Amino acid sequence: MAKEIKFSLVFRDMWQSAGKYQPRVDQLVKVAPAIIKMGCFDRVETNGGGFEQVNLLYGENPNKAVREWTKPFHEAGIQTHMLDRALNALRMSPCPKDLRQLFYKVKKAQGTDITRIFCGLNDPRNVIPSIKYAKEAGMIAQAALCITQSPIHTVEYYVNLAKTFIDAGADEICLKDMAGIGRPESLGKIVAGIKAYKKDIVIQYHSHAGPGFNMASILEVARGGCDYIDTGISPLSWGTGHADIIAVQEMLKDAGFKVKDINMAAYMEVRTQIREMMDDFLGFYIPKLNHLNNSLLIKPGLPGGMMGSLMTDLEDNLRSLNKWKVKNNQPELTTDELLIKLFDEVAYVWPKVGYPCLVTPFSQYVKNLALMNVIQMEKGKERWSMIAENIWDMILGKSGKLPGEVDPLFKEMAKAEGRKFLDTDPQDNYPDDLETYRLKMAQAGWELGEDDEELFEYAMHPQQYEAYKSGAAKAAFEKDLAERKEKKSQVQAHHGSGNVKKQLPNQVTVNVNGKNYLVNISYDGTAPASSIPSAPEATQIIPAPEPQKGEGIEILAPLEGKAYLVQSSSETPKKVGDHVEEGEVICYIEAMKVFNRIKAEKTGTITSIAFTSGDSVEEDDVLMTIA
Numbered sequence: 179m180a181k182e183i184k185f186s187l188v189f190r191d192m193w194q195s196a197g198k199y200q201p202r203v204d205q206l207v208k209v210a211p212a213i214i215k216m217g218c219f220d221r222v223e224t225n226g227g228g229f230e231q232v233n234l235l236y237g238e239n240p241n242k243a244v245r246e247w248t249k250p251f252h253e254a255g256i257q258t259h260m261l262d263r264a265l266n267a268l269r270m271s272p273c274p275k276d277l278r279q280l281f282y283k284v285k286k287a288q289g290t291d292i293t294r295i296f297c298g299l300n301d302p303r304n305v306i307p308s309i310k311y312a313k314e315a316g317m318i319a320q321a322a323l324c325i326t327q328s329p330i331h332t333v334e335y336y337v338n339l340a341k342t343f344i345d346a347g348a349d350e351i352c353l354k355d356m357a358g359i360g361r362p363e364s365l366g367k368i369v370a371g372i373k374a375y376k377k378d379i380v381i382q383y384h385s386h387a388g389p390g391f392n393m394a395s396i397l398e399v400a401r402g403g404c405d406y407i408d409t410g411i412s413p414l415s416w417g418t419g420h421a422d423i424i425a426v427q428e429m430l431k432d433a434g435f436k437v438k439d440i441n442m443a444a445y446m447e448v449r450t451q452i453r454e455m456m457d458d459f460l461g462f463y464i465p466k467l468n469h470l471n472n473s474l475l476i477k478p479g480l481p482g483g484m485m486g487s488l489m490t491d492l493e494d495n496l497r498s499l500n501k502w503k504v505k506n507n508q509p510e511l512t513t514d515e516l517l518i519k520l521f522d523e524v525a526y527v528w529p530k531v532g533y534p535c536l537v538t539p540f541s542q543y544v545k546n547l548a549l550m551n552v553i554q555m556e557k558g559k560e561r562w563s564m565i566a567e568n569i570w571d572m573i574l575g576k577s578g579k580l581p582g583e584v585d586p587l588f589k590e591m592a593k594a595e596g597r598k599f600l601d602t603d604p605q606d607n608y609p610d611d612l613e614t615y616r617l618k619m620a621q622a623g624w625e626l627g628e629d630d631e632e633l634f635e636y637a638m639h640p641q642q643y644e645a646y647k648s649g650a651a652k653a654a655f656e657k658d659l660a661e662r663k664e665k666k667s668q669v670q671a672h673h674g675s676g677n678v679k680k681q682l683p684n685q686v687t688v689n690v691n692g693k694n695y696l697v698n699i700s701y702d703g704t705a706p707a708s709s710i711p712s713a714p715e716a717t718q719i720i721p722a723p724e725p726q727k728g729e730g731i732e733i734l735a736p737l738e739g740k741a742y743l744v745q746s747s748s749e750t751p752k753k754v755g756d757h758v759e760e761g762e763v764i765c766y767i768e769a770m771k772v773f774n775r776i777k778a779e780k781t782g783t784i785t786s787i788a789f790t791s792g793d794s795v796e797e798d799d800v801l802m803t804i805a
Contacts, residue, residue, distance in 0.1 A: 180434055180435055180436040181400075181403075181435055181436065182435070182436040182437070183400055183404070183405070183406070183407060183430050183435045183436070183437055184220040184221070184405060184406045184407075184438075185218050185219050185220065185221075185406070185407055185408075185409055185423060185426070185427070185437070185438065186219065186220065186221035186222065186223060186259070186382065186406050186407070186408045186409065187213060187219045187221070187222045187223065187408075187409060187410070187411065187423070188223040188384065188408045188409070188410060188420055189213070189222055189223055189224065190223045190224060190225055190226065190227065190229050190260075190261070191223055191227065191261070191384075191408075191419075191420070192410045192411070192414040192415075192419055192420065193414065193460065194227060194228055194229075195386060195414075195417075195418045195419045195420070195468070196414050196417070196418065196419060196464045196468050196469075197460065197461075197463040197464035197465070197468065198232065198463035199232050199235070199236060199459070199460055199463050200229055200232050200233065200460075201455050201460065202236075202238060202243075203238060203242060203243040203246050203247065205451075205455050205458075206243065206246070206247040207246050207247065207250070208451065209448060209451045209452070209455075210247065210250040210251065211250060212444050212447040212448045212451060213251075213444075213448055214250065214251065214254045214256065215441055215444035215447070216423075216440055216441050216444040216445055216448065217438060217439065217440065217441045217444070218423060218427065218437075218438040218439065218440045218441075219256060219423075220256060220257065220406070220438075221256065221257045221258070221259055221292070221406060222251050222256055222257075222258055222259075223258075223259050223260065223261070223408070224244065224247050224248050224251070224258045224259070224260065224289075224290065225240075225243075225244045225247070225248075225258075225260045225285075225290060226259075226260030226261035226262055226268065226290075226293070226294070227260075227261035227263075227268070227538070228268075228538075229243075229244075229260075229268075230244075230268055230635065230638070230639065231268070231269070231639055231642055234635075234639055234642040234643060234645070234646040234651060235642060235645075235646075235651055235655060236651065236652060236655040237646060237649070237651050237652025237653075237655060239646075240635065241284075241288065241627060241628075241631040241632065241635060244285070244288045244289065244290065245288050245289060248288065248289030248290060249289060252289060257291045257292055257318075258289060258290050258291050258292070259290065259291060259292035259293070259294060259318075259320070260285060260290045260292070260293055260294065261294050261296070262281075262293040262294055262295045262296070262308060262312075263296065263297070263298075263538060263539070264295050264296060264297040264304040264305050264307075264308045265278075265297065265304040265308075265577065265578065265604055265605065265608075266538075266539060266577075267281045267638060268281070268638055268639075269638055269639060270538065270539040270542065270568070270772065271539070271568065272576075272577055272604065272605075272607070272608045273608065273638070274608045274609060274610045274611045274612065275307075275605055275608075275610055276610040276611070276612040277610075277611070277612055277634070277637050277638065278307070278308065278311055279311050279314075280612065280630060280633070280634050280637075281311070281634065281638070282308075282311045282312045282314070282315035282317055283315045283629065283630075284629055284630065284631045284634045285315075285317070286315045286316050286317050287628075287629040287631070288629070288631065290317065291317065291318055292317065292318040292320055292350070293308070293312045293317050293318070293319060293320065294320045294322050294352050294354070294382075294384075295308040295309060295312065295319060295320065295321050295322060296321075296322035296324055296352075296354050296537065297324070297578060298324055298534055298535045298536070298537040298538065298539065298540035298541070299534055299535065299540065299577065299578040299579060299580060299581065300323065300324055300339055300535060300581065301578035301579050301604070302339075302342050302343070302346070303578060303579075303603055303604060303605075304577075304578050304604060304605075305321055305322075305343060305346075306343070306346040307605065309321055309343065309346055309347050309348050310346075310347065313347060313349070318349045318350065319347065319348055319349050319350070320348065320349065320350040320351070320352050320380075320382065321340075321343035321344075321346075321348035321350070321351055321352070322351075322352040322353075322354040322384075323336050323339055323340060323351065323352070323353055323354060323368070324354050324356065324535035324537050325353055325354060325355040325356070325357075325359075325360040325365070325535075326357065326359065326360075326479055326533075326535045326536060327359050327360065327361065327479065328529075328533045328581075328582070330533050330581045330582050331533070331535075331581070333364050333367045333368050333371065336353075336368045336371075337368055337371035337372060337375070340368075340371075340372045340375070341372075341375050344372075344375065344376050344379060349380070350379065350380040350381070350382060351372055351379055351380070351381050351382075352381070352382045352383070352384060353365060353368060353369065353381065353382070353383045353384065353385075353399065353404075354384050354537070355383070355384060355385040355386070355392070355395065356384070356386065356481035356535075356536070356537045356541075357386060357388075357389065357475065357479045357480060357481045357536060357537075358385050358386035358387060358388050358389045358390075358391055358392045358395075358475070359389050359391065359475070359476055359479050360385065360391065360395055361391065361395075362391055362394040362395040362397070362398040363398060365383075365395050365398055365399050365402075366398030366399055366401055366402040367402065368402070369381055369383075369398075369399045369402030369403050369404050370402040370403060373402065373403040380405050380406070381399075381403065381404045381405050381406070382404070382405065382406035382407070382408065383395070383396065383399045383404045383406070383407050383408065384408040384420075385408070385420065385421070386418060386419065386420060386481065387415070387416045387417065387418075387419060387420055387421050387471060388417060388418050388471055388472055388475050389471070389472070389473050389475045389476045390471055390473050390476075392420075392421050393421055393425065393426070393429065396421060396426055396429070396430075397429060397430070397433060400430055400433065400435060401433075407426055407430075408420060409421055409422065409423040409426050410422055410423065411423060411445065411448055411449060411452065412449050412452075413449065413452060413453060413456070413469075414452060416469070416471060417468050417469040417470050417471060418468045419468075423440060423445075424440065424445070427439075427440055459659055462659060462662040462663065462666070463662075465493075467513075474518075474521055475521075477521060477522075477525050478520075478521040478522075478524035478525050478528075478536075479524075479528070479536045480521075480524065480536055480541060480545060481536055481537050481538075481541050488545065492513065492516065492517070492520075493513075494738055495516070495549065495553070495738075496511065496513060496516050498737070498738045498796065498797050499511065499516070499553055499556060501797075502557060502797065503556075506557075511556070516552070519552045519556075520545070520548055520549055520552055523548035523549070523551050523552050524536075524544060524545060524548040526548070527544055527547055527548045527551065528544055529582065529585075530584070530585035530587070530588070531543075531544060531547070531569075531572065531573055531580070531584060531585070531588070532573070532580030532581060532582040532583060532584045533580065533581045533582035534572060534580055534581065535581075539568070539772075540572060542772065543566075543568060543569045543572050543772065546566065546569065546769075546772055547565060547566075547569050550563075550564045550565075550737075553737075562587070562591070564736060564737075564774070566772045566773065566774045566775070567772075567773060567774070567775050568772040568773065569772065570592075570597065573588050573592070574592065574597055574598065574599050574600055575599055575600040575601060575604075576600055576604065576607050577604055578604045579601070584599075611637070611746075611747065611748070612633070612637055614747050614748075615633060615636050615637040615640070615747065616633055618636075618747065619632070619633060619636060622647075624636070624647065640746070640747065641742065641768075641791075641792065644792075645792055650792060729785050729803065729805045730782060730783075730785050730803045730804045730805030731779060731780060731803065731804055731805075732800045732802075732803050733764065733776065733778070733779060733800070733801045733802045733803070733804060734797075734798050734799065734800060734801065735767055735776075735795045735796065735797055735798060735799045735800075735801055736767070736774070736776070736797065737767060737769050737774065737797055738769060738794075738795065738796050738797050739767040739768050739769030739774070739794070739795065740767065740768045740769075740792055740793065740794055740795070741765060741766070741767055741768075741789045741791070741792075741793050741794075741795045741801060742765065742766045742767075742768060742773070742791045742792065743765050743766075743787075743791045744766070744791070745766050745773050751791070752764050752765065752784055752787070752802075753784070753787070754784050754785065754786060754787055755783060755784065756783070756784050757781075757782070757783055758778040758781065758782065758783075758784060758804065759778065759781050760777075760778055760779065760780050760781045761777050761778065762777060762778045763775045763776070763777055764776055764777065764778050764784070764801075764802060765801060765802065767795065776801060778804055779804070780804055782804040782805050783804065783805055784802055784803070784804055785803045785804065785805045786802060786803045787801075787802050788800045788801055788802065788803075789801060
C-alpha cells in the first residue's frame with residue numbers, strides 16, 4: 179500500500195520569508211475559507227515566530243488575530259501550528275521560565291494545536307523544557323532539528339539529536355531546513371535514521387526554495403519515511419519562500435505516494451487574495467529579489483525566513499552607508515555590491531563564532547556582526563569594532579552551548595573586557611519577571627486579557643506593546659506606508675509608466691483604543707503641520723519634545739535605529755543630572771533586531787538627552803551630552 183504524505187501550508191512563513199509584515203486579521207479571516215476549500219492541507223501554520231511582533235508594529239492586537247485566524251481551521255478539522263524559539267519563545271532574546279510556561283497556556287487557549295520548538299544552537303537544555311511546558315498545556319510538542327551544512331552537522335549528529343528529543347517526550351520531529359541548504363541525500367538518511375529508532379514518530383519537513391535544493395530534498399525525505407511536507411502558494415512560493423503545493427503534489431504523486439487532490443479553483447482564489455493583500459500594503463515591504471531563487475545563498479547559509487526582512491532592512495543600511503560615502507567623497511555602493519560583501523563576510527564570521535545554526539536569533543546575530551564588520555571596514559575601521567550585547571551573549575554561551583569552538587580572538591577580547599564564558603543552564607541567567615509586568619499593567623490601568631493573554635504579550639514584547647498601546651506604532655507605520663506609496667508613484671511617473679500619479683493624503687486618521695487621531699504627514703523631509711483631533715472627542719497627539727541642548731561632549735549614534743533608554747524593566751533609565759562613569763551603558767540603539775549598548779565616553783554628568791525612548795535616530799545624531 180502506498181505511503182500517504184500529508185501537506186502543511188506555512189501561511190505565516192510565506193509572508194515572513196517574503197517581506198516584513200503579515201496580513202491584517204480581516205484579511206486572514208477572509209482567506210481562511212478558500213484555503214480550507216483547497217482540500218489538500220491537513221495543517222496550516224497560523225502564527226508564531228515574528229507574527230505577533232509585526233502585528234504590534236502596525237498597531238493590531240495579535241491576540242485577537244490568533245483567536246480569529248485559528249477558529250475556521252479548527253471547525254474544518256485542520257490542525258494549526260506555530261513556530262516557537264524555545265528559550266526565546268516568540269522574541270529575539272531569552273525569556274524567564276514563568277513567561278515560557280504562560281506562553282503555551284495562552285497559545286493553546288487561543289487555538290494553536292502544535293508548537294514547533296527550535297533552538298538555533300540545537301541545545302537540548304533549551305528545547306526539552308519547552309517540550310514539557312507545551313505538553314502540560316495540552317499542545318502537541320514538535321521538536322525541531324535546525325539543519326545546516328558544516329563539518330559538525332553530520333547525519334549522525336542529527337539522528338542522535340532526534341533520539342534525545344524523542345526520549346525527552348517529543349510527540350513529533352521536524353527537520354527545519356530554514357535556509358534550504360540541507361543536502362537531499364543526507365536529509366533522506368536523517369529521516370530514515372530517525373524512523374529506524376522510532377517507527378511511528380511523526381516527521382515533518384520544512385524547507386526554503388532559494389538555494390535550489392528543496393524539491394530534490396522533499397523527494398528524498400519522503401522516500402526516507404517523512405509524514406508531512408511544508409509548502410507554499412503562488413505568488414509567495416519559490417524565491418526565499420517555499421516550494422509550491424502544486425509542484426510538490428505532482429512530484430510525489432508521480433513517485434507513487436498517496437497525496438490529496440488540490441481544488442484548483444480554490445487555489446486560484448487564494449492566489450488572487452494574496453495578490454490583493456500585496457497590492458493593499460504588504461507588497462510595499464517585499465523586495466523584488468525575494469521572488470528569485472539564488473544559489474549564492476548556499477555559501478552564507480542565511481535562512482529564507484530572515485531574507486524577507488533582511489532585504490527590507492538592507493535598504494536603510496545602504497542608504498546610511500552611502501550617505502557617509504558621499505560626505506567623504508567616496509563612490510556609493512549598489513544593493514548587489516553590499517549583498518555580496520555581506521554574504522562573503524557571513525561565511526568568514528560563521529566558523530569563528532562556533533557554527534551556530536543560522537536561524538533566529540543566531541542568523542541575525544551572525545548577519546549583524548558580519549554587516550557591522552562590512553560597514554566599519556568600508557569606513558576604514560577594523561573588524562569587530564562593534565559587537566552588540568546579544569552577540570556577546572551568544573559567543574559567551576549565555577544562550578546555550580555553541581556547536582563548535584569559538585575563535586581565540588574572541589577569548590582574548592572577552593578577557594580584556596572582563597567577560598566570562600558560561601557553561602551553566604541558560605535558563606538560570608534569566609530570572610522570573612512576570613509579576614513586574616503584572617504590576618506595571620495594574621499601574622497603567624491595562625486589562626490582563628482573556629487567559630492573561632495581554633499580560634503575556636506585554637511581558638513578551640515590552641517596547642513594541644507600549645508603542646502599540648500608545649498609538650505610536652500605528653502612526654509610524656501609516657507614515658512609513660504613505661511614504662513608500664509616494665515613492666513608488668514618483669518612480670512610475672519618472673519612468674513614464676502611463677500611470678497617473680496619485681495625490682496622497684497629507685493626513686491619515688489613526689484609531690487607537692477607540693479614539694481617533696489625525697496625523698499629519700510630510701513626504702519631503704520638512705516638518706508637517708501640527709496634528710489636530712479628527713473628531714471632537716479625539717485626544718490630540720502630543721508632539722515629541724524638542725531635543726534638549728547641554729554642555730559637554732556629544733554622544734553620537736554609531737548607527738541608524740531606534741533609541742531606547744532601557745532594554746528591560748529591571749533597568750533604571752538615565753536622566754539629566756545623573757553621574758556616569760566612562761564605559762557605563764547610558765542607552766541603547768535597536769537596529770537589525772538587536773540592542774546595541776551605547777556607553778559613556780567620559781566620566782561626568784548627563785547635561786542633556788536628545789531623544790525620547792522609541793525615537794528613530796540616524797548615524798551621527800546626538801543622543802546625549804556629558805560634561
